Amino acid sequence: LMPISFRNELLHRGFTLVEVPEQEFESMGCNVLATDARECIMVAGNPLTENALKKAGCTVYTYKGEEISYKGGGGPTCLTRPIYRRD
Template sequence: MVDQDLAVVHSRLMPVFFRNMLIERGIQLIEVPVDEYLTLGCNVLAIAPRVCVISSGNAYTKQKLIDAGATVYEYKGTEISFKGTGGPTCLTCPVVRTNINEGGLE
């Protein structure tokens, strides 16, 4: 999930009921092609709504995110990610995660 209504997916590996549920809820799906799935194109870290980090070399997925209004930051994943198959979500550990809503912080 990159925002409440935007997700990066590789549908070939998703349960059909889950994919359908996302679509029914109006969530826009950004489909990652097979070649970019292999270079961790699905492994996108949202650091704020529609602001994300992705491994470089996934131009199609990056452009689709930009087209959907996201800001995309890239890093070179050649050594740290591809060889260890750990993308940006695997390389981080949130210490505190908060939700801001109309009533304040949760």
């Protein structure tokens, strides 16, 4: 769901993209918060996306989102403030 020009620029710069299956969009499978290089937080219940991230070398932390995410309509990227991260 990102602009093609942005997607192509990421690929041009050497980024590897992890595709989120359509059936995991409603359960916020595409709402993933990077907390460090190859480390992220996502809503539990998206096994295809979680496994794809792990296969790409990421450490994935999950949380139950029934109350805070599904009812509030916000995943981990919406529920946080910007943080400083060292490379």
